[in-house]
Amino acid sequence: MDLPTPRGPLSEALVAALRTDREFLGVLPLTTGHDTEDGALALWVLHQLHYRDLAGVPDDLEWDPQLIRIRTVLEHALESRLRARFSAPSGRTFTDDLLTWVDEQDGHSLATYVHRDATREQVLELVRVRSLYHLMESDPTAWVVPRLGVRAKAALMELQYDEYGAGDPNRLHHHLWARGMAACDLDPSYGVYADNAPFEVLEQNNAMTLFGLHRRLRGAALGHLAAFEATSSLPSRRMAQGLQRLGLPAELVDYYTEHVAADAVHEQLAVRTIVGGLLADEPGLEEQAWFGAFTCLDLEDRVARRMLTDWGVLERERVA
């Protein structure tokens, strides 16, 4: 993928050094006092080194000690921002109460807006920014597999097997998404629309990669997965109906229709067998599982608010 357009001095220096002299000593001091959006973009680029080719950047920089140092500083800042927003629900057990707790949260919903009101151009913009995640759907969670005990590992693979098409490349979820994009005449190559992604979307993607990459955060990764799956089935149906209302291509509708049935299964598995299996072996990770679940819903609410604000929807609702 091509490197995105920098958003401040830190991402500017990082992108320039990746492109030219590969001398990163001067980048590290810029990680203090940087603007959060600038830092989020820099971290997103550093995370991409672990997933794919960056045009003009040698592969071995993935494990460059100076880049890892910069990544660590930015990840600590991200984790502190996420932690500062979180408080664990009291008197609740993750495996018994997660689904009820999720139902009680009432964050802003892009699916509800797409269902009835969004314009075609707004939906296409949403597809562009969602592509940062959907084109690598489930990949951050795949990193968690070797860090788990027997039960949780088998359970996570049972879910991931379905996410990755159960052996059929045509059913692989991020490929279904790529086909949906292509049918809308959008470019499904990874990272093409990174410049369209607002800060909240970068933060959301960085949080998933942070949880996936660090063994220490495996509880948060699986808690995040459970909340993600638990907020997918009904919203996916609304998305599918909204896309049909606007006459958008069947391939994109298919992606959402697939998620209605798939995630009705996945939410149950994620809570009962995956997080259930994890906590049976490592009960001390319960608080972390809640942290992951909270972060998932909190970031989705912030992404929705940002998009609805940019479209003037929240402003109109306040006036009405």
Next chain:
Amino acid sequence: MKGYEHPETIVCPGGPLLLRGRHVVTGRDGETHETTRPVTAVCRCDRSALFPWCDGTHKVLPERLRPS
């Protein structure tokens, strides 16, 4: 070493029945449907738009209409 439980069916309180592996499920009019995923959620609330599969509709039903 002890083995782990790995049931072929799991009842989810208030929600679907999970089925592992290949099964044939009978729909409302007696027509048969084969499962296609590694694990399938079968609707128990009778209100799914994808019946006999669960589509999450049980979550928006009042408590008394949810399967026990």
